[in-house]
């Protein structure tokens with residue numbers, strides 16, 4: 001046990017680690033059949049990446065309209081307890097149907113139940129820092145509500161950037177800001193564990209020739225997703241360099257996917273389709289804009305995907321089979337893409353006023369270190385290994401520990417929900433065996 005004293009012992013049937021759409025689905029299914037579930041999420045809100053998306057392929061349904069009712073069902077379910085801003089430090093298998101976990105609840109410095117979400121603390125706080133939930137496109141205050149549809153919709157204090165000036169405390173009408181809060185370590189006893197820790201996005205700084213971080217009009221697909229979302233940072237699509245509305249946007253597919261030179265040889269499975277989706281949404285938002293997608297292969301393999309791809313072509317999105325070698329910036333902020341036109345077999349150059357890097361999916365490392373006395377095996381690409389992938393896809397190398405969603409590999413939302421369902425069913429039959 002660490003220096004912090006474990007001062008509480010709590011008992012549940014299942015510990016779900018990760019409150020994205022997959023973990024949420026698993027938790028909800030288990031709670032509906034009567035199991036007591038603890039959902040531990042490291043961020044300040046549940047909902048994972050999906051709650052931050054614009055619309056979803058291939059139906060163009062609003063992502064928030066699907067996520068928010070589900071998230072509020074999870075939040076209100078009498079059989080689900082949620083810890084946000086919490087970290088699972090250690091899990092020990094004590095025996096069959098008996099796991100002990102040490103969970104660290106970090107201080108939010110706000111009593112969530114008393115916070116009305118009025119945002120007066122935000123207005124009063126003099127400190128501005130980049131907003132991680134808007135993928136650094138805009139700033140936020142040190143006293144802040146993560147985003148408008150966050151669950152819980154309550155303020156938090158970013159203590160690392162806080163100057164302790166006290167302005168938020170003075171502005172708060174309910175006196176719910178509490179700088180005396182400290183870390184709390186809890187001992188959790190459960191019968192089963194679900195790992196739903198999701199994925200990480202490829203960091204395009206690792207491909208310096210694309211100029212991300214150097215040229216402000218080169219952005220990531222997640223930054224474009226935020227610009228297209230209903231909870232977007234600006235009221236329209238802007239290029240960050242000068243606030244101009246772009247009219248000639250390029251997408252570079254497979255940024256950090258299928259690329260051994262950056263250590264990620266696998267296909268991310270979602271980038272083709274989310275780029276085609278964004279291109280269609282951009283044509284609606286900026287009807288005069290030209291959109292070009294530079295691709296190696298378009299992988300439109302799912303139900304309705306090929307039709308969705310054809311729809312984008314019919315709308316006028318240009319698809320260029322080309323490998324982008326280098327991006328350079330012109331004085332006016334426009335970008336020159338040097339690429340190989342694969343079909344013509346020649347190197348060409350094209351000018352665009354904004355470039356979106358369709359970044360790939362990487363494993364979220366670290367969860368295997370949490371398991372103390374048994375080994376949670378990883379696959380060759382460092383996602384959680386499925387010990388019986390074809391027959392029981394949610395099973396892991398530890399009996400009683402199941403995997404849900406993109407923690408086991410890249411997948412889209414419908415597959416993450418299916419995987420979340422599979423994990424809850426496998427968990428149920430494991431728990432039923434405990435009863436017998």
Ligand SMILES: Cc1cc2nc3c(=O)[nH]c(=O)nc-3n(C[C@H](O)[C@H](O)[C@H](O)COP(=O)(O)OP(=O)(O)OC[C@H]3O[C@@H](n4cnc5c(N)ncnc54)[C@H](O)[C@@H]3O)c2cc1C
Nearest residue numbers: 018020021022042048049056057197198199405406412413
């Ligand atoms: C730009 C972009 C656009 C996309 N568009 C679409 C689309 O249109 N349609 C579609 O089907 N899919 C789309 N996707 C894919 C979609 O986002 C994923 O399929 C989905 O989010 C996977 O859900 P998940 O729960 O497995 O993972 P995540 O969304 O990554 O959730 C995992 C959760 O676990 C938490 N977590 C991680 N580690 C820990 C830990 N140690 N302890 C506690 N909590 C932890 C994370 O904070 C997160 O909340 C898109 C993805 C991107 C990047």
Ligand code: SF4
Nearest residue numbers: 125162163165166168
């Ligand atoms: S105490 Fe910290 S969070 Fe509160 S207003 Fe001052 S800087 Fe902002």
Ligand code: SF4
Nearest residue numbers: 115116118119121172
């Ligand atoms: S912490 Fe206080 S001021 Fe800030 S949103 Fe909550 S109730 Fe309002």
